[in-house]
Amino acid sequence: MKKEEVGNCVSCENLSCLMKKNYAADNYATAVANRMVIECKKSQSFIIEGAPIHGMYFVYSGKAKITKSGYNGKEQILRLTGDGDIIGIRGYSSRKVYPIAATALEPTTLCYFPNKFFTNELQTNSTLTYDLMVFYAEELDKTEERVKKFAQMTVREKVVDSLLSIYERFGQDDEGLKLVLSRTDIANLAGTNSEQVIRVLMTLKNEGVINCEGKHILLKKVDLLRKEIQEYNY
DNA sequence: CCATTAAAGTGGT
């Protein structure tokens, strides 16, 4: 884990960032003074499952996966994160070690806040604390939805659901979805294996619903895909 | 540029 401290912190332009949102210009300077900017290369893990909790991260730019390792070495992707997202936010439970791992999926810049600083902020800045509570509530909601989907969806539906969640979070351009994942990563997100993902992707391609060129996946008929899983959405 | 490893894809059980 390579950490690089930047002497002169660039101003955070990311308006969805929880910190930026909850600080007036003058107080924000205090936050900036306490943060550390970390540059991550692709496939670099900046949080290791089981390592002692030391602080929390915001994604300044880039993308990362949050994972938990399973029984036979297979990992489960819990969620995907991008600009403005918070990572490592369970340092406030009684746990002393991170229950998850976080790995960059592309070159990623992180804002890091040591626990000591952030704990103090939570006790003094109630809007920040409230926003964080809303985040927790939404995460719990999403997790419960996912439990239902994992139990009830077919393999095909789980893959479709995963593709749509990537589409909704990250969008797509002419090339395809803006988050490029390996088949194995898609499988670990959907709760299947890479073979099944490969087969579902090929079927969808033959049906003309998506387009695949290497790792670039383009959703051609989003409405049709949504229709396939609509009964699972509330 | 080549060598080694990782990922994609296929077919059989």
Place this chain on the structure above:
DNA sequence: ACCACTTTAATGG
């Protein structure tokens, strides 16, 4: 769903 295998792509020196 799982495993074994071939082909193809990515990585690193």
